[in-house]
Amino acid sequence: MNRTKGDEEEYWNSSKFKAFTFDDEDDELSQLKESKRAVNSLRDIVDDDDDDDLERVSWTGEPVGSISWSIKETAGNSGSTPEGREQLKGRNSFYTQLPKPPSTYSLSSFFRGRTRPGSFQSLSDALSDTPAKSYAPELGRPKGEYRDYSNDWSVSDTVRRLRRGKVCSLERFRSLQDKLQLLEEAVSMHDGNVITAVLIFLKRTLSKEILFRELEVRQVALRHLIHFLKEIGDQKLLLDLFRFLDRTEELALSHYREHLNIQDPEKRKEFLKTCIGLPFSAEDSAHVQDHYTLLERQIIIEANDRHLESSGQTDVFRKHPRKASILNMPLVTTLFYACFYHYTESEGTFSSPINLKKTFKIPDKQYVLTALAARAKLRAWNDVDALFTTKNWLGYTKKRAPIGFHRVVEILHKNSAPVQILQEYVNLVEDVDTKLNLATKFKCHDVVIDTCRDLKDRQQLLAYRSKVDKGSAEEEKIDVVLSSSQIRWKN
Numbered sequence: 001m002n003r004t005k006g007d008e009e010e011y012w013n014s015s016k017f018k019a020f021t022f023d024d025e026d027d028e029l030s031q032l033k034e035s036k037r038a039v040n041s042l043r044d045i046v047d048d049d050d051d052d053d054l055e056r057v058s059w060t061g062e063p064v065g066s067i068s069w070s071i072k073e074t075a076g077n078s079g080s081t082p083e084g085r086e087q088l089k090g091r092n093s094f095y096t097q098l099p100k101p102p103s104t105y106s107l108s109s110f111f112r113g114r115t116r117p118g119s120f121q122s123l124s125d126a127l128s129d130t131p132a133k134s135y136a137p138e139l140g141r142p143k144g145e146y147r148d149y150s151n152d153w154s155v156s157d158t159v160r161r162l163r164r165g166k167v168c169s170l171e172r173f174r175s176l177q178d179k180l181q182l183l184e185e186a187v188s189m190h191d192g193n194v195i196t197a198v199l200i201f202l203k204r205t206l207s208k209e210i211l212f213r214e215l216e217v218r219q220v221a222l223r224h225l226i227h228f229l230k231e232i233g234d235q236k237l238l239l240d241l242f243r244f245l246d247r248t249e250e251l252a253l254s255h256y257r258e259h260l261n262i263q264d265p266e267k268r269k270e271f272l273k274t275c276i277g278l279p280f281s282a283e284d285s286a287h288v289q290d291h292y293t294l295l296e297r298q299i300i301i302e303a304n305d306r307h308l309e310s311s312g313q314t315d316v317f318r319k320h321p322r323k324a325s326i327l328n329m330p331l332v333t334t335l336f337y338a339c340f341y342h343y344t345e346s347e348g349t350f351s352s353p354i355n356l357k358k359t360f361k362i363p364d365k366q367y368v369l370t371a372l373a374a375r376a377k378l379r380a381w382n383d384v385d386a387l388f389t390t391k392n393w394l395g396y397t398k399k400r401a402p403i404g405f406h407r408v409v410e411i412l413h414k415n416s417a418p419v420q421i422l423q424e425y426v427n428l429v430e431d432v433d434t435k436l437n438l439a440t441k442f443k444c445h446d447v448v449i450d451t452c453r454d455l456k457d458r459q460q461l462l463a464y465r466s467k468v469d470k471g472s473a474e475e476e477k478i479d480v481v482l483s484s485s486q487i488r489w490k491n
Contacts, residue, residue, distance in 0.1 A: 153168065153172075155173075155178070155181050155182050155185050156185055158170070158173075158182065158185075159182065159185045159186050159189055159194060159198075160189075162186070162193075162194045162197055162198075163189055163191050163193075163194050170182070170198070170201045173201075176206075176210070179201075179202055179205070179206070180214060182198055182201075183195075183198050183199070183202065183214075183218070183221055184218075186198045187218065187220050187221055192224060195220070195221060195224045196224055196228055199221060199224060199225050199228065200228075203225075203237075208237070208240060208244075209244075212240075212241055212244040212245070216244075216245065225241070226238065226241065229241070235254060235255075235257070235258055238254050239251060239254055239255060242254060248279040249279060249280060249281060249284075251278075251279075252275070252278035252279050252280050252284075253280070253284065255275065255278060256275045256278070256280075256288060258271070259271050259272055259275070265295065265298075265299055265327050265328065266299070268295065268328075269292065269295050269296055269299065272288065272291055272292040272295060273292055275288050275292075276288055276289055276292060290331075290360055293359065293360075294331055294334065294360070295327075295328070297334075297350045297351075297356075298326050298327050298328070298329065298334060299327065300350050300351075301326055301334075301337075301338075301350060301351045302325055302326050302327050304351070305317070305322065305326070305341065305351075309321065309322060316340075316341055316378075317341070320340075320341075320378070322341075331356075331360055331362070332366070332370060334356065335353060335356050335357070335362065335366075335367070335370045335371075336370050336373065336374050338351050338352065338353040338356055339353045339370060339371045339374035339375065340374040340377070340378065343371070343374070343375065343380075343383065353367070353371060364402045365402045365403050368387060368388075368401065368402050368403055369403050369407075369411075371387055372384060372387060372403075372408065372411055373411060373415075375387065376411055376412055376414075376415035376417065377415055379415070379416075379417075381417070381418075381421055384412070384421075388400060388401050388408070399428055401428075404429075405425050405426075405428040405429045405430075406429050406431075406434055406438060408425050408428075409422060409425050409426050409429070409438050409442070412425060413442050419442075419443070419444060422442050422444055423439075423444045423446055423447050426438050426439050426442070426444050426447050427447055432451065432455070435447065435451060436448060436451055436452075439451065440464075445468060445474040445477075446474075446477075448464055449461065449464070449474070449477055449478055449481060452464065452481075453481050453487065455490075456487060456488060456489050456490045457489075457490060458482065458489035458490070461478060461481065461482065462482070464478070465478045465479075465482075
């Protein structure tokens with residue numbers, strides 16, 4: 001495109017780019033001064049108290065006061081005059097060869113909270129020892145997170161959040177209608193934890209009368225509250241609730257449970273005495289009466305036995321010292337104690353086992369089992385034998401065991417009874433297979449040999465012969481039985 005000379009001069013004069021001249025250096029100095037003022041304007045961003053703790057940086061990244069920054073400052077000051085510009089030209093070679101030191105801080109690291117690679121300390125670390133403020137822009141949280149702690153949740157949203165285990169305040173539900181709606185929503189979720197949480201809130205914010213009245217028509221919530229009160233042991237409120245609901249039997253049982261909190265035996269006995277007249281069922285009333293009677297006897301027995309033990313006049317207490325007190329023990333434990341220390345006492349004494357059996361109507365099986373364990377532990381084999389010996393109306397004696405002789409054998413073996421005693425009771429087992437198994441298990445050789453002979457089972461007897469010791473009396477007895485011509489063996 002052909003242009004005239006005048007057009008070209010107009011084009012170059014109107015261009016936004018200008019050719020380099022040394023006069024342009026004044027513009028660079030003015031820009032440098034503007035940068036200096038911008039760096040110093042950082043004072044407005046931070047507090048005055050923090051100025052001493054922060055190292056000022058220029059917009060080029062050099063710390064204010066560094067070598068390169070000082071050179072530029074010198075250039076800026078000296079370049080303001082013609083003489084200064086000449087000095088700047090003379091120093092230009094030195095200025096260009098001076099390496100630029102790596103800056104510890106940069107704007108990117110300032111907002112990211114870390115230094116450039118190779119640096120030793122970040123800005124956050126440098127300010128950790130001082131109460132400095134964070135000047136990085138804080139990112140906004142999602143609105144849903146702020147709603148976690150707000151009060152704008154509906155009843156259904158609140159219950160769902162409780163079910164998920166989220167933090168949720170119930171204090172915004174202040175009217176009775178809102179609280180009942182909250183309870184009904186929790187019940188509809190069929191989550192026991194949520195129902196209990198709402199009930200705790202209602203228990204704290206409602207009077208007893210209003211709470212009981214509203215729960216009376218809400219049986220699911222009522223059952224949860226009763227269970228919760230039992231778990232935390234709030235007997236007073238539980239009694240008030242049963243009294244309001246007119247549940248007399250549950251009221252009596254709840255009152256009876258309070259004896260567990262009484263440690264003193266005499267005070268517990270007096271408390272149980274007050275429970276006898278409460279409106280229990282017929283079966284529960286009998287148990288409460290027995291409990292009172294048992295504790296009354298235990299107190300008497302304990303006082304008497306403590307005296308006998310301390311005096312050392314009784315052999316059984318001297319040979320077998322008591323390991324624990326009998327107070328507040330169950331009936332079966334008390335019976336075992338009586339059979340162990342007072343077995344031979346007459347029926348008229350409180351500590352007599354027969355007296356306990358009749359007073360508390362203990363079944364024969366329970367009595368025999370307990371007495372057998374106690375006497376076998378003392379290795380009183382004559383008492384064990386007398387326990388199972390009975391007489392008929394003709395005067396004949398017979399052994400009878402209500403618990404079965406197989407259990408008698410097991411208890412005797414557990415208490416290290418002699419083989420002769422075991423064999424006697426193994427022979428009394430009626431079932432043949434059970435008898436053979438017990439005799440083999442407890443090494444009652446004579447019983448095994450005699451039973452195999454009676455069954456005429458040669459093979460089983462030969463198999464048992466290999467289990468006895470070589471040259472023993474049992475092996476000789478087996479050989480005699482096997483060589484007998486009077487036995488017709490089955491095999």
